[in-house]
Amino acid sequence: MKKVYLDYAATTPTDPQVLAAMEPYFFEKFGNASSLHAYGQEAKKALEDSRQALADFINARPEEIVFTSGGTESDNSALLGAAYALEKKGNHIITSAIEHHAIIEPAKFLEKKGFKVTYLPVDKDGLVSPDDLKKALTDKTILVSIMHANNEIGTIQPIAQLAKIAKEKGIYFHTDTVQTVGHIPVDVEQLNVDLLSLSAHKFYGPKGVGALYVRKGTRLETFLRGGDQERGRRASTHNVSGIVGLAKAVELCRKNMEREAKFQSAMRDRLIKEIPARIPEVRLNGHPTQRLPNNVNFSIKYIEGESMLLSLDMLGIACSTGSACTSSSLEPSHVLLAIGLDHATAHGSLRITLGRWTTEADIDYLLEKLPQVAQKLRAMSPLYEKK
Numbered sequence: 446m447k448k449v450y451l452d453y454a455a456t457t458p459t460d461p462q463v464l465a466a467m468e469p470y471f472f473e474k475f476g477n478a479s480s481l482h483a484y485g486q487e488a489k490k491a492l493e494d495s496r497q498a499l500a501d502f503i504n505a506r507p508e509e510i511v512f513t514s515g516g517t518e519s520d521n522s523a524l525l526g527a528a529y530a531l532e533k534k535g536n537h538i539i540t541s542a543i544e545h546h547a548i549i550e551p552a553k554f555l556e557k558k559g560f561k562v563t564y565l566p567v568d569k570d571g572l573v574s575p576d577d578l579k580k581a582l583t584d585k586t587i588l589v590s591i592m593h594a595n596n597e598i599g600t601i602q603p604i605a606q607l608a609k610i611a612k613e614k615g616i617y618f619h620t621d622t623v624q625t626v627g628h629i630p631v632d633v634e635q636l637n638v639d640l641l642s643l644s645a646h647k648f649y650g651p652k653g654v655g656a657l658y659v660r661k662g663t664r665l666e667t668f669l670r671g672g673d674q675e676r677g678r679r680a681s682t683h684n685v686s687g688i689v690g691l692a693k694a695v696e697l698c699r700k701n702m703e704r705e706a707k708f709q710s711a712m713r714d715r716l717i718k719e720i721p722a723r724i725p726e727v728r729l730n731g732h733p734t735q736r737l738p739n740n741v742n743f744s745i746k747y748i749e750g751e752s753m754l755l756s757l758d759m760l761g762i763a764c765s766t767g768s769a770c771t772s773s774s775l776e777p778s779h780v781l782l783a784i785g786l787d788h789a790t791a792h793g794s795l796r797i798t799l800g801r802w803t804t805e806a807d808i809d810y811l812l813e814k815l816p817q818v819a820q821k822l823r824a825m826s827p828l829y830e831k832k
């Protein structure tokens with residue numbers, strides 16, 4: 446059977462060149478980067494070269510990079526770390542209604558601990574309004590956290606403009622760039638942020654490794670205490686092979702990003718044009734132009750997202766949905782509700798995300814199969830019948 450992977454926002458394959466770069470660090474060069482002997486120094490050199498490569502890529506300094514276990518840890522560390530470091534200064538945090546769970550859940554936890562959290566709304570395209578941010582700031586605000594691009598609908602926020610508003614008041618600004626690093630340019634100076642999260646497995650690196658950028662002078666409470674790795678910011682023996690893999694993934698993205706984004710956005714725009722031409726009553730979710738080059742998200746009315754996903758899976762096509770009927774909640778994605786979709790429309794959402802190995806033939810195959818799946822499911826849908 447043909448196999449077409451169109452779920453790159455969930456995770457990407459590890460590039461074989463990344464895997465090859467990592468391989469020596471399991472047996473031949475297995476040393477602990479904190480050891481003083483030659484094995485340790487060899488690992489330490491690989492670690493620091495990797496740190497330099499990542500720092501260069503996002504226009505940071507090596508000492509501002511903290512390696513972590515991935516996006517979730519970086520997001521949690523930024524939010525909880527800043528909250529607890531600054532609790533004497535204030536107890537108010539601002540974020541958006543469409544953040545990843547790795548931000549929403551620690552924010553809810555902080556609410557239980559006595560912090561106040563404002564969840565800024567977004568407009569119908571998924572954009573946060575700079576005016577709303579201005580109005581939400583109080584003299585107790587200590588941190589603003591707004592994601593660079595949304596993982597479901599692909600909308601890219603005007604981070605530099607939002608960060609400027611916070612920074613003018615001396616308030617820390619964090620951004621989750623897990624969906625953008627390696628896909629579009631990310632520059633900590635241009636974005637004007639203090640804290641930034643990224644994760645290797647979203648840009649062709651291995652799973653379980655990421656980083657938190659911490660601007661020099663930023664106060665942050667530490668959670669993993671133990672050894673003095675990462676200048677005391679994050680204890681635990683370094684995941685040297687993973688970090689080397691992250692750096693190799695960075696190197697490949699640096700080389701390929703522009704060309705890949707160009708190809709993917711052409712494929713994206715083809716889907717945005719052709720899906721509504723082939724399937725009646727669909728709605729594009731997310732911003733029409735200010736969106737990730739590899740993201741398409743449609744609500745296909747009268748159909749349930751999970752049945753669509755399973756039908757496509759039987760045809761070898763892997764996508765994602767914001768519907769969650771099999772999960773305990775039955776609630777559709779908070780992101781789709783935040784852009785104003787009703788429950789039925791949100792449940793009919795389909796996310797298609799492209800990447801390094803997506804071909805034109807993959808898109809042809811999807812464009813051939815998706816209308817058939819939609820038609821078949823609509824024929825069985827009581828919602829569609831009533832029309």
Ligand SMILES: *Cc1c(COP(=O)(O)O)cnc(C)c1O
Nearest residue numbers: 515516517545547596623624644
């Ligand atoms: C995937 C993702 C995360 C979580 O990253 P992990 O490395 O899987 O923990 C956080 N934020 C966004 C926007 C993501 O897409």
